[in-house]
Amino acid sequence: MRSIRILLLLVFIVLGGSGAFAAPIDDLVAAAKKENGFEFYAPSTLTPLGAQALNAAFNRKYGLNVKLQYNPSGNMTRDIGKIVGLSASGTPPEWDLMVVTDAHHATLWLRKLHQTFDYKSIGVDPKAIQYDNGTVNFANQFVLPAYNKQLVNAKDAPKSWDDLLNPKWKGKLGVSTATHHLGRLAAGAWGEEKTTQFVQALTKQELMLGRLGEIYQRLLLGEIVVAVSLSDSELKAEANRKAPVVFAEAVSPLIAPAYHAGVPKNAAHPKTGHLFAAYLTTQEAQKIWEKYAGQSSALIPGTSAYKYVQGKKVVYMSQDQADTVDRLSREYGKILGLSGL
Amino acid sequence: MSTATDAAAARPAVDVRVSGTGFFAGGLAALLLVMIGAPLAMVVLMSLRTGFPGEGGPLTLVNFAAVYSNPGTYKVLANTMLFATGTVLVTLVFAVPLVWLLMRTDLPLKGTIYVLMTVGILIPVFLRTIAWILLLSPRIGLVNQWARQLFGLEQPLLSLYNIPGMAFIQGVSFVPSAFFMLAAAYRTMDPALEEAAYTSGVSKLQTFLRINVPITLPAIAGVMVYLFMTAIAVFEVPAIIGFPARILVLSALIFTSTNPPTGLPNYGQAGAYGAIMLAAGLILAYFYTRLVRHGKKYTVITGRGYRPREIALGSWKWPALAFVFVYLAMEVFIPFLVLLWASLLPHLQLPSAEAVAQMTFDNYTHMFDHVGALPFINTAILMFVVPTATMVLSVLVSWVVVRTNVSFRGALDTLAFVPHAIPGILLAVGLAYLGLAYRSYFPVYGTILIIAIAHTINWIAYGTRTTNGVMIQVHRELEEAGKVSGASTPTVLGRIVLPLIAAGIFNSWIWISMLSYREVTMALALGTRKNLVISTIVWQFWGNGWVPQVAALGVILVAFAVVVVGGLKLGFSRLGEWHS
Numbered sequence: 068m069r070s071i072r073i074l075l076l077l078v079f080i081v082l083g084g085s086g087a088f089a090a091p092i093d094d095l096v097a098a099a100k101k102e103n104g105f106e107f108y109a110p111s112t113l114t115p116l117g118a119q120a121l122n123a124a125f126n127r128k129y130g131l132n133v134k135l136q137y138n139p140s141g142n143m144t145r146d147i148g149k150i151v152g153l154s155a156s157g158t159p160p161e162w163d164l165m166v167v168t169d170a171h172h173a174t175l176w177l178r179k180l181h182q183t184f185d186y187k188s189i190g191v192d193p194k195a196i197q198y199d200n201g202t203v204n205f206a207n208q209f210v211l212p213a214y215n216k217q218l219v220n221a222k223d224a225p226k227s228w229d230d231l232l233n234p235k236w237k238g239k240l241g242v243s244t245a246t247h248h249l250g251r252l253a254a255g256a257w258g259e260e261k262t263t264q265f266v267q268a269l270t271k272q273e274l275m276l277g278r279l280g281e282i283y284q285r286l287l288l289g290e291i292v293v294a295v296s297l298s299d300s301e302l303k304a305e306a307n308r309k310a311p312v313v314f315a316e317a318v319s320p321l322i323a324p325a326y327h328a329g330v331p332k333n334a335a336h337p338k339t340g341h342l343f344a345a346y347l348t349t350q351e352a353q354k355i356w357e358k359y360a361g362q363s364s365a366l367i368p369g370t371s372a373y374k375y376v377q378g379k380k381v382v383y384m385s386q387d388q389a390d391t392v393d394r395l396s397r398e399y400g401k402i403l404g405l406s407g408l
Numbered sequence: 409m410s411t412a413t414d415a416a417a418a419r420p421a422v423d424v425r426v427s428g429t430g431f432f433a434g435g436l437a438a439l440l441l442v443m444i445g446a447p448l449a450m451v452v453l454m455s456l457r458t459g460f461p462g463e464g465g466p467l468t469l470v471n472f473a474a475v476y477s478n479p480g481t482y483k484v485l486a487n488t489m490l491f492a493t494g495t496v497l498v499t500l501v502f503a504v505p506l507v508w509l510l511m512r513t514d515l516p517l518k519g520t521i522y523v524l525m526t527v528g529i530l531i532p533v534f535l536r537t538i539a540w541i542l543l544l545s546p547r548i549g550l551v552n553q554w555a556r557q558l559f560g561l562e563q564p565l566l567s568l569y570n571i572p573g574m575a576f577i578q579g580v581s582f583v584p585s586a587f588f589m590l591a592a593a594y595r596t597m598d599p600a601l602e603e604a605a606y607t608s609g610v611s612k613l614q615t616f617l618r619i620n621v622p623i624t625l626p627a628i629a630g631v632m633v634y635l636f637m638t639a640i641a642v643f644e645v646p647a648i649i650g651f652p653a654r655i656l657v658l659s660a661l662i663f664t665s666t667n668p669p670t671g672l673p674n675y676g677q678a679g680a681y682g683a684i685m686l687a688a689g690l691i692l693a694y695f696y697t698r699l700v701r702h703g704k705k706y707t708v709i710t711g712r713g714y715r716p717r718e719i720a721l722g723s724w725k726w727p728a729l730a731f732v733f734v735y736l737a738m739e740v741f742i743p744f745l746v747l748l749w750a751s752l753l754p755h756l757q758l759p760s761a762e763a764v765a766q767m768t769f770d771n772y773t774h775m776f777d778h779v780g781a782l783p784f785i786n787t788a789i790l791m792f793v794v795p796t797a798t799m800v801l802s803v804l805v806s807w808v809v810v811r812t813n814v815s816f817r818g819a820l821d822t823l824a825f826v827p828h829a830i831p832g833i834l835l836a837v838g839l840a841y842l843g844l845a846y847r848s849y850f851p852v853y854g855t856i857l858i859i860a861i862a863h864t865i866n867w868i869a870y871g872t873r874t875t876n877g878v879m880i881q882v883h884r885e886l887e888e889a890g891k892v893s894g895a896s897t898p899t900v901l902g903r904i905v906l907p908l909i910a911a912g913i914f915n916s917w918i919w920i921s922m923l924s925y926r927e928v929t930m931a932l933a934l935g936t937r938k939n940l941v942i943s944t945i946v947w948q949f950w951g952n953g954w955v956p957q958v959a960a961l962g963v964i965l966v967a968f969a970v971v972v973v974g975g976l977k978l979g980f981s982r983l984g985e986w987h988s
Contacts, residue, residue, distance in 0.1 A: 106937065111952040115777045138937050141948035148672045149936075156462030156844040158853065161937050174672070239547075241652075244669035275652045278669065280953030285652075287756055287953075289548040290541070301953060310755045400670030404654040407664045 091188040096129045098338035104134040105336040105343065108146065108162035110326070110360060111139035111280075112300040117359025124355060125346050133339055142278060143167045144244065147174050150331050154180055160331040164340035166347075168324040170247035170396065172202050173389035175331065182330040184341040191345050194366055197386055202329035205347040206362040207372045210248050210322035212315040213297035215286050224293075226317045228252075231295055232268045241275040241282040241291035244405050248296040248322055250395035254388035256320045256380070259395065266399050269295065276405055286312050298324065303361025320380040323365060429897065433814040436804055440823050443865050446850075447838030448830065451686065454841050455679025461844035471676035472683070480656075485684065488657040490571045491578070491646070492639035496632050498579025502735050503586035504628065508620055509728050510587075511594035512602075514718045516725065521732055525584050527970060528739040531747070532926045533581045534644040534946060535962040536739075538955065539746035540577050541648070544568045548758060569653035578645045580738050582638070586631050588919075593627035594620070602719065612724060626699060633696040634828075637689055641831030643929040648950075658685050659929070662833050666840070666933060675841060682834045689829035697825065744966065750959035771960035779945055779961070786856045787925060787942045794863040795920035799913050801864070802871030803879075807901060809872075810879045811887070821872070828869035836862050836933035843934075854936040862930045867920050878912035879905070925965075 107118065118137035126132055138161075140146065147167065150160050151174065165172075175181055181201030187193050195204045212225050225231055231240065253262035275282070275291050283301040286294050287310055302312060328344035330337050346352050353370060357363045363370035365381070384392060400406035456467040475481050509515045510522075543549050546564035555565035567573055601623065605615040621628070646660040658681060665678035721728055750756055752767040802824075808814055809821045827835070839862050843853030852858040882905060890900040906913075928943040935944045942965060949958040 111948075111954070115780075136937075139948070139952065141951050142667070142669075144670055145667045148668060151672055152460045152844065155460030156847060158462075158844060158847060161854070246670050276654065277652050278951045280951045281652070283953045284756060284950075284955050288542070288545070288758070290545050291547075397671035400668075405669045406671060407656065407661050407668070 091185070092190070092342075095189060095338055095342045096131065099129070099133060099342045100131055102133070102336040102339045104136065105163040105339040106136045106138060106161060107164050107166075107343070108138045108140060109166040110300055111141070112303070113137070113139070113356070113360040115139070117355065120355045120359065121352060124351055125343060128346065128349070128351065129342065135343075138162060140167070142244075143171045147171045150175060150180060151178060154178075154332065159333045159335055162331065163334040163336040164328055164330055164343055166326055166328045168208070168247065169197065169202075169204065169327050169384050170250065170324060170389075170392050172198055172327045172329050173384075173393050175329065176201055176386075176389060177393060180332045182332050182334055182337045182340070184330070184337075184344075186341070186345055189342075189345050191348055192366075195348055195364070197325075197327055198329065198389075199386075202327035203344040203348060204325045204327050204366070205344075205353070205364055206326040206356055206360070207365040208298040208300055208324045208326065208362055209314075209372075209375065210296050210298045210324060211318050212293055212295055213286065213302065213312055214293045214315055215289055215311055216313050217311045218289050218292045224317070225315045228265065228318055230318075231293065232265070232272065236272055236293055238273040239292045240269075240272050240295055241277065241285055241293075242269065242295040242403055242405075243277060243279040243282040243297070244400065245279050245296065245298070246399040246403065246405065247324070247392055247396040248298075249399050250392040251322050251324070251382050251384050251388075252320075253395045254384065254391040255382045259391070262395070263398075263402075266402050270403060274403065276403065283312065296322070299361060320382045321376065322382045323376065324384065326362065429808075429812050430814055433808045433812065433817070433820065436808060437816065437820050437823060440801075440805070440820070440868075443861070444823065444826055444830070446842055447835050447865070448686070450838040450841040450845070451679050451682045451834055453679070454675045454837075455683055456676075457679075458676045460673070461675060461841045462847075471680040475677055475680040481681075484656045484658060484661055487571060487650075487655055488640055488659075491575055491650075491657050492636050494572055494575025495578040495582060495639040496635045498576050499582040499586045499635055500628065500632065502580065502583045503590060503631075504621065505616075505731065506583065506735060507587050507590045507594050508616055509732065511591055512620065512719055513721050513728070514725075515721060515728055515732070517729070521736070524736050524740050525587065527744075527966065528736070529584045529922055530926070530966050530970060531740070531743050532644075532928070532943060532946065532962065532965070533578075533642075534648065534928055534943070534950070535747055535958065536581060536743040537577055537645055537648045538750075538950070538958070539743040540568060542746050542750075542758070543742065544573065550758070568649050569655070571655060574645050574649045574655065577649065578639060578642060580735075581645075582635055583735065583739065585638075586635060589631045589634065590624065590627055593624045599719075612719065612721070630696060630699045633692055633699060637692045637696070637828060640685065640688060641833060641929075643833060643932075659831065659833050662837060663929070663933065666837050675837070678837055682831075682837065685831050685834055686829070689831060693825065693829035696828075697822075744963075747959045747962045747966075750956055751963050753956050756955045771956045772964070775957070775960055775964065782938075783940045783942050783945045786939055789856050790860055790863060790924045790941060791921045793860045794867070794924040795917040797860070797864045798867050798871040798920050799875070799917050801868055802875040802916075803906070803909075803913065805868075805872050806875035806879045807905070810876055811884075811905075821876070824872040825869045827865050827867075830866075832862070832866050832927070832930045833933060835866055836930035840934055854938050856939040856941075859931050859934050859939055859941065862934060863924045863927060866930065867923060871916060871920065874912060874916040875909070878909040882908045
């Protein structure tokens with residue numbers, strides 16, 4: 068009996084070593100080779116050079132020659148809306164793989180608009196797999212109030228979220244269309260009632276409104292001196308690293324949106340999309356992503372993000388909060404005057 | 409005998425030709441009706457439906473109920489009216505004196521001023537608005553900073569973030585359009601009344617205010633209505649200046665309904681808002697048509713070949729030049745300098761020694777890393793296809809309207825003018841809905857063709873106004889001579905009429921090409937990754953916070969457009985000399 072077990076173990080090792088059990092990844096690589104290219108939607112802070120670096124490393128790793136077509140995000144909310152709209156009319160999505168925040172992927176998940184895949188079967192850590200096999204979590208942004216250090220002394224900078232309601236900031240604050248930042252506080256650390264009161268109080272501060280990039284520019288120029296919430300994507304982008312905009316680090320909790328990679332339903336090149344989503348969790352891809360876009364995963368020990376969150380109270384979003392964040396993002400957009408009437 | 413036989417033989421041929429013309433005109437009218445009617449029908453349909461394009465569902469009035477029961481809608485309408493009125497006033501304050509100075513007086517440097525005004529048109533409004541923020545923002549605007557230093561003011565002297573500020577920026581950007589629309593009326597104005605005024609000892613300023621302005625009032629009123637219609641549809645200034653300060657106008661509301669900053673698109677509400685805009689546009693179009701007809705009754709423009717005498721400005725020459733310079737500074741010099749400055753910095757900052765030390769050409773050398781070639785190719789396609797399609801359609805429409813006796817030629821002319829009553833944003837949203845909901849019949853969603861179609865429809869009103877004007881000036885005798893010589897109607901049109909009106913067509917072609925190059929609202933509403941054009945890239949860069957890159961792109965574009973347009977103009981003027 069024992070000899071049979073040893074024999075079986077040897078067979079397993081031999082077959083495993085020869086690749087007979089690596090079929091899922093091999094199949095995926097072979098399918099990606101056939102697809103020969105894909106449309107990659109990702110944050111603009113990655114930059115075309117970052118996308119090229121990822122493309123080259125991806126091809127090297129899997130022996131491919133696929134062409135990654137980088138589509139920098141102009142407005143994640145608008146583009147997710149576009150996917151939903153296209154799907155309703157039966158039109159395939161424009162992109163094969165979308166890297167957007169977990170809150171944006173929530174909109175797709177709630178409408179079952181992900182092309183799911185068993186990412187675990189190709190070695191992706193189950194903790195990173197979200198939205199019922201719809202997405203892979205591979206990096207974290209960090210969100211805090213941010214200020215222009217040329218206009219505000221560090222000692223005068225906001226020390227808490229509630230500090231933003233201080234009348235001294237009236238007419239000097241900006242808030243972005245990324246209202247999911249506030250929706251996360253509501254779904255997690257603060258609860259809906261407190262967050263809604265906070266948002267309503269914010270409206271009395273004569274806020275300047277705009278998209279994240281616009282708010283960052285206005286902060287840089289000094290049109291506003293504090294942004295209610297800004298992500299480190301703006302602060303860490305290569306072109307902005309010498310700019311005088313910094314986080315109000317004393318503020319807690321720290322909001323940590325996750326970047327998820329997911330393939331929209333009916334994508335033209337889903338296999339390459341799935342393979343690339345898995346690739347983004349590799350150490351090699353993490354380094355490239357961090358070099359260009361500035362983020363890494365807070366879930367992977369040893370990464371910059373992991374080190375940064377140690378000792379901090381952090382707000383992560385979970386799948387069961389998707390509905391609440393989706394609903395409150397819209398509601399806060401209305402309260403702040405960001406969504407028309 | 410032979411003459412009678414010939415005449416008898418000719419009669420059926422004439423009948424065939426007439427019915428052929430009628431058939432052709434009918435086909436043309438049907439084409440225009442489909443081009444213009446289909447997106448409009450989509451706007452009406454989307455206003456009566458909920459959900460996304462293609463989802464179907466019953467017709468409902470809930471969108472109208474939601475829109476019209478919201479008090480905010482009426483505030484937006486009031487904002488839109490104030491913004492549009494202010495814009496028109498600002499435009500006229502600059503355009504009327506400018507056109508008088510350049511058309512009626514001996515102002516020096518006219519050629520240079522013309523060139524600079526053309527350059528002004530080439531700087532996209534969107535980029536100019538960013539320049540104005542750097543000048544007039546309450547906190548950081550250079551003008552306000554200087555005012556604080558000079559006068560010790562605690563509050564900013566000026567602010568852009570209000571309706572007058574928005575109207576000022578938009579109004580200044582409309583000046584070249586108004587100038588070119590008014591130029592013909594002032595150029596050919598009979599100088600007898602002016603001379604009588606001068607003989608009576610009335611000053612030049614008084615003569616301008618009491619003779620020139622009243623005489624051209626119908627033309628000015630026509631331009632006012634035209635600009636008003638355009639102002640209620642524009643999007644860039646309301647988006648960059650109005651939205652951050654929560655000042656919403658109708659165009660911004662339609663855009664945010666289909667491209668929401670939070671949540672999902674609401675096409676139904678966009679349609680319901682669009683209905684107000686469409687109604688306003690059609691009413692204004694009616695008044696515009698009436699004003700233009702009314703203006704013709706009081707015309708003092710003399711026949712062709714008339715050359716009015718220029719008025720000597722004398723010592724007023726320098727104040728007049730100063731006025732022109734102030735305008736050009738606002739329209740061209742300052743925006744371009746701000747763009748140049750921003751393009752040379754790693755990140756946007758106000759002028760300082762530290763900023764000068766950081767200057768770099770990186771934004772230029774890495775431009776193609778950020779953009780790629782596709783937006784340039786798509787823009788080049790638009791710049792060629794849109795004016796060509798518009799002018800071909802315009803010539804054909806004008807030929808039917810001006811040169812034939814087809815019974816419905818008046819209706820065809822009106823139909824060709826209708827697009828001016830349809831705001832571009834609405835046209836684009838209607839086409840997007842059409843492309844998404846009926847993609848098997850209209851498979852152009854996401855292609856550059858859908859933007860080209862939107863632009864062509866949008867400018868066909870302008871094209872036909874131009875071609876009507878130039879075609880009227882060509883005497884029928886020439887065509888009749890051609891026909892007597894046995895040439896067919898297409899041959900007469902192609903070999904006699906077209907060469908004679910070529911100069912007018914070419915000027916309009918260039919103008920439409922420039923409008924297509926800088927148009928952003930429709931391109932954004934119809935934009936996908938495959939049909940990116942330069943104007944949408946500029947918008948995307950701004951949203952991403954890549955202002956120095958936007959500025960570098962702006963500088964490159966202005967330089968490119970100046971070279972191309974200058975080259976075309978020069979080439980054509982030489983061609984014209986050769987022909988003559």
